[in-house]
Amino acid sequence: MEFFDNHKKLFGTALGLFLWLTFVVAILPAINNQKNNAPLPNATPLTSSQTAGKNIFIANGCVACHTQQVRNVDMDKMWGNRPGIAADYAGNKRTDFWRNTATLMGTERTGPDLTNVGVRQGSLAWNLLHLYQPRAVVEQSIMPAYPWLFKEVYSVNKDDVEVVVPDKYRKGIKGKIIASQEALDLVAYLQSLKQTALPDGKPAMEFLYKKEIKKDASGIASNLPDGGLLYTKNCSSCHQANGEGLKGAFPSLKGSPIVLGDDLDLFVNIIMLGYDARPEYAVMNAVGTDNELTPEEVTAIINHEKTSWGNEAKPISTEEVKKIMDFIKLTAKE
Structure with a gap:
């Protein structure tokens, strides 16, 4: 009982036990995680402007509504090309000696996930x-x-x-x-958020609980994905859900000569390579290339635009689009 009566020994032992448990339970695992999880080889460090933007992102509480994690379920496939892994966050270093960096994975997805928003x-x-x-x-x-x-x-x-x-x-x-x-x-930071590709030969985790492919009335699976959903995901933020765009910023697709015309080469090139031929509008980025759209997906988007908002143009085939996309890829290699 003398031990319990000696407050110096009692509190000294309790403090020592606390420090030992902290080292074993928290510090050692953290050191081990740092050794075993390095950033992916193709990961690009943030520039000074992007780092400043990250601090603004944190200061304005953006993480309260936006996640930066792609879960391994099929419904998250729209946010990234693969489920997130530990290496995606290995480059997230301390702000300085006294301050840890904010955890940007998020816990609530009120707004869109930003893992691949760039x-x-x-x-x-x-x-x-x-x-x-x-x-x-x-x-x-x-x-x-x-x-x-x-x-x-x-x-x-x-x-x-x-x-x-x-x-x-x-x-x-x-x-x-x-x-x-x-x-x-802040925009520089947002545009830097791009999911890093895994090294060659490294398989990505599969998305679970995949949706069944829709079948037509004859029971045969449709050859094309849902053009409306693809438009919403890749195009509607600029051209708007009604296809009318925004005056002085993004052109209208409703009644557009390009959408209604027969120059499919130009149409596909705009989707895959972007467009900067009209100074009265903002520059369009290479949506198709950036998002790795397949010929089937590009075809579905084009047909959706050709037959929506009062547009009544002739649909096109995947074979026509694939031929143009193959030529674009061949030209890019030269």
Whole structure:
């Protein structure tokens, strides 16, 4: 009983036991995890601008609504090419000696997952407009606006990035709206979020609970995926669900000469390689290449656009699209 009566021995032993348990239960496993989980070979470190954007992302609480983890279930397939692995987060280092980095995997997906958003939405103009007023590009969005990341000016300098905002969201604003450096850094971070490919020969985990392929009335599986769903995933954020785009930012597909025309080469090239031939609109990124769309998926998207919103153009075949895509790939290699 003398041991329990000696407070120095009692508290000293309790402190020693606590420190020993902390070392065994927390520190040793953490060191072991660091040794066994390195970033993937093709992973790209963040630049200074992207790092600053990451800090802005954390400071504004974006992780409260956006996850950065692709689960191994089929419903998460739209957020990445494969389920997430430990190596995807191995490059997430401490902010400094005193502060640990924020955990950006998230716990609640109120908004879209951002694991691969740099591929899924690579347009600078779209991202800036979405930050300034989310409902300008996604009408049903519940994301808060971040107008304090932008400035109102009356003359735009050469190095300024102007944001074209619809009149509906310019109430009380007489000048032009430009992005602050904080907004540009935040978008740089978002555009850096691209799921790193696994090394050659390394198989990715499979997505579980896959949906059954829909069959037509004859019981034969459809050759093409759902063009409407593919449009929603890859195109509607800019061209809008109604196909009418946004004036001064993204062109309308409703009644578009390209959509209704017979120049399929141009149509497929725009999807696969992007488009920058109309100065009155924002630059379109290479949606098809960035998202690794297959000929079947590109065909489904084109046919959806040709037959939606009052458009009545002749559908095209997968063989026609595949021939053009093969030529694009061949040209890119030369």
